Amino acid sequence: MAKEPVRVLVTGAAGQIGYALVPMIARGIMLGADQPVILHMLDIPPAAEALNGVKMELVDAAFPLLKGVVATTDVVEACTGVSVAVMVGGFPRKEGMERKDVMSKNVSIYKSQSSALEQHAAPNCKVLVVANPANTNALILKEFAPSIPAKNITCLTRLDHNRALGQISERLNVQVSDVKNVIIWGNHSSTQYPDVNHATVGGKPVRELVKDDEWLNGEFITTVQQRGAAIIKARKFSSALSAASAACDHIRDWVLGTPEGTWVSMGVYSDGSYNVPAGVIYSFPVTCKNGEWTIVQGLAIDEFSRKKLDLTGVELTEEKELAYSCLS
Ligand code: NAD
Numbered sequence: 001m002a003k004e005p006v007r008v009l010v011t012g013a014a015g016q017i018g019y020a021l022v023p024m025i026a027r028g029i030m031l032g033a034d035q036p037v038i039l040h041m042l043d044i045p046p047a048a049e050a051l052n053g054v055k056m057e058l059v060d061a062a063f064p065l066l067k068g069v070v071a072t073t074d075v076v077e078a079c080t081g082v083s084v085a086v087m088v089g090g091f092p093r094k095e096g097m098e099r100k101d102v103m104s105k106n107v108s109i110y111k112s113q114s115s116a117l118e119q120h121a122a123p124n125c126k127v128l129v130v131a132n133p134a135n136t137n138a139l140i141l142k143e144f145a146p147s148i149p150a151k152n153i154t155c156l157t158r159l160d161h162n163r164a165l166g167q168i169s170e171r172l173n174v175q176v177s178d179v180k181n182v183i184i185w186g187n188h189s190s191t192q193y194p195d196v197n198h199a200t201v202g203g204k205p206v207r208e209l210v211k212d213d214e215w216l217n218g219e220f221i222t223t224v225q226q227r228g229a230a231i232i233k234a235r236k237f238s239s240a241l242s243a244a245s246a247a248c249d250h251i252r253d254w255v256l257g258t259p260e261g262t263w264v265s266m267g268v269y270s271d272g273s274y275n276v277p278a279g280v281i282y283s284f285p286v287t288c289k290n291g292e293w294t295i296v297q298g299l300a301i302d303e304f305s306r307k308k309l310d311l312t313g314v315e316l317t318e319e320k321e322l323a324y325s326c327l328s
């Protein structure tokens with residue numbers, strides 16, 4: 001029997017990521033090739049005409065899984081009945097800006113949209129925040145939507161995770177699908193810690209295969225940390241197709257589960273695991289099963305990693321304070 005359609009919200013749907021993301025969702029890349037979807041697309045009034053153009057293109061693409069499209073500038077209509085919410089709406093950073101420079105504009109959007117989600121989304125709606133500063137926007141959404149379970153609110157660090165896989169695969173000249181279990185710890189910012197200490201290729205430790213700790217502890221880390229800025233410099237726009245693809249990976253693994261023996265990185269509400277600050281949205285290694293994520297526990301953290309986990313945790317605590325000062 002055909003499955004019932006799932007309503008998926010994409011905010012900022014007239015923007016760059018939105019334009020790459022909505023066809024992926026309509027093709028089943030996010031929720032599976034047998035899962036019909038109804039797309040809810042939200043943007044602001046100045047983008048209404050462009051949003052309608054995206055809707056026209058979705059109709060023209062005749063996606064078999066796409067059972068309906070709601071294109072609106074009304075946040076309540078956009079949120080009503082959605083089971084998955086991908087929050088892309090906001091303002092991207094430009095060349096020379098750090099992600100926290102877009103803080104004041106974007107956190108206020110997340111505060112204002114939290115109540116519409118809380119009141120009108122389906123119970124147990126899964127929320128993924130993409131817009132920057134992603135961790136802190138997700139935290140603000142969580143704090144102002146107290147009836148949404150904290151475990152349902154996450155942010156995107158899968159793009160950083162995939163970037164780390166890509167760098168290792170290029171360095172070792174192996175298939176990216178053979179690289180497993182890298183970790184992104186902390187903030188989706190230049191303090192994030194891409195960690196390969198538990199990563200493998202074909203079951204062998206990446207450190208043994210690369211045989212160059214100087215590169216792994218230096219250029220590899222900074223390349224992943226700075227990749228967003230490098231894309232902005234090259235494209236004059238921030239990454240879009242890779243962000244959209246990572247958003248699909250994040251939701252797919254959350255809903256359908258991670259493969260046995262594999263973890264992924266997700267920004268989730270921290271319980272203080274690994275002695276990082278509790279009460280911020282921090283990226284951890286997680287496994288997913290039955291629609292729930294669980295932080296992978298018991299990984300050894302060496303002295304080098306400890307400092308990096310702490311540094312990005314301090315930044316998230318500072319961002320939380322800054323976000324509240326922007327909202328007051
Ligand atoms: P964009 O400017 O092309 O699109 C953003 C869209 O959001 C625009 O259409 C804008 O009108 C809309 N918008 C603004 N305020 C809104 C509101 N209140 N409600 C609904 N929509 C609203 O930007 P983009 O390149 O698509 O990037 C979107 C966001 O994603 C940026 O904040 C960017 O920094 C972030 N980003 C995050 C990651 C990540 O890995 N977490 C990766 C890439 C980009």
Ligand code: LMR
Pocket residue numbers: 092093099132159227228229231238239
């Ligand atoms: C990215 O990582 O590509 C995005 O967060 C965009 C940015 O501002 O870096």
